[in-house]
Amino acid sequence: MIIFGVIVWIIFTVLVAKVAGERNRSVGGWVFISFFISPLIAIFVLAVLGKAKTSPSKSKSYTSSPKEHFYGDQKMYPNAHKNTASGGNPKYCKKCQTTNEPTALSCKGCGEFL
Incomplete structure (x- = not known):
């Protein structure tokens, strides 16, 4: 029964990562929140926050x-x-x-x- 609960927790954490990515939020941060606090709380907060106006900061380098x-x-x-x-x-x-x-x-x- 515990194994089933862990599997469901991980599945919901992956779902949070997918939703966070679609809403231009930090995937890593939301996975951390959902894994250590609760995936259900994370999904609820993501739904309330909505889509971010810009994508998370990514540095662009034109030359290497x-x-x-x-x-x-x-x-x-x-x-x-x-x-x-x-x-x-x-x-x-x-x-x-x-x-x-x-x-x-x-x-x-x-x-x-x-």
Whole structure:
């Protein structure tokens, strides 16, 4: 009988995870709540809260290495692959996405220090 109860508890916890994901809520947090407190309470609270306006925070990274930063995505950075007049690799401003001279200390677009 205890095994049956544990299986039902786990099934309801998986159901809470599915509902939390559909409502743009933190799946891990809601699984934790439902597993250690009660899946029925978690489902009730999720129903009351409704759907979140934005998805949980996820960091987006456009590039994974400095080499891809200059050469990887030509659509996003069309002039990043070109060497500048003074030679060398150009400096790239992370704030305003402007390609600058290799000897520049600040961005020509926004003035941010490179």
